[in-house]
Amino acid sequence: MDRGQQAAQTNLLDREGRIVAEILERFRNVVLEATSRVSNRSSTVGHSAYSAMHMEIETRGLIKSTEDLLSLTRQLRELWVVGPLRKPGEGEREASERIDASARRVAELLDGLRERSRAELVGGGGAGGDGAGAYVTAALEPPRFDGPGGAAQQQQQQQQQQQQQQPPQAGN
Numbered sequence: 433m434d435r436g437q438q439a440a441q442t443n444l445l446d447r448e449g450r451i452v453a454e455i456l457e458r459f460r461n462v463v464l465e466a467t468s469r470v471s472n473r474s475s476t477v478g479h480s481a482y483s484a485m486h487m488e489i490e491t492r493g494l495i496k497s498t499e500d501l502l503s504l505t506r507q508l509r510e511l512w513v514v515g516p517l518r519k520p521g522e523g524e525r526e527a528s529e530r531i532d533a534s535a536r537r538v539a540e541l542l543d544g545l546r547e548r549s550r551a552e553l554v555g556g557g558g559a560g561g562d563g564a565g566a567y568v569t570a571a572l573e574p575p576r577f578d579g580p581g582g583a584a585q586q587q588q589q590q591q592q593q594q595q596q597q598q599p600p601q602a603g604n
Contacts (some may be wrong), residue, residue, distance in 0.1 A: 444504070448504055449502070451497055452501070454497045455494060455498060461490045499508075
């Protein structure tokens with residue numbers, strides 16, 4: 433566990449401790465106010481109004497503290513289920529490796545399907561089944577996105593020029 437995780441854990445434990453202490457204090461204040469002695473001298477309407485208002489304020493505080501505790505437990509559950517948030521750039525390398533591996537596997541499957549479909553198409557035809565017209569295929573390569581005038585387009589143009597410049601060879 434690194435320092436950041438320890439600090440976050442300590443922070444969450446501190447929050448939990450503060451919230452529980454606040455709940456206990458609010459509950460104590462409600463109970464003390466509800467059980468306070470009423471004497472002949474303090475049994476005025478003003479004292480009763482003050483007592484009712486104080487209990488209402490403490491009850492609202494108790495409800496708020498309980499909501500805070502529920503919010504904290506929800507945050508803890510989210511951290512358990514989803515996991516802590518990652519820092520920018522963290523885990524990108526592993527994700528790109530998984531994506532590349534999946535892309536390679538899909539390309540291999542497509543190559544296999546293409547080979548099979550071409551073999552079925554070519555297998556029945558041809559001049560007497562002597563192999564004339566057989567397809568020779570190469571593996572799929574990912575396309576290059578260089579844009580107009582890019583390296584891929586220039587290389588393709590050079591290959592076309594070289595093919596045009598070669599003299600035709602005599603046949604067998």
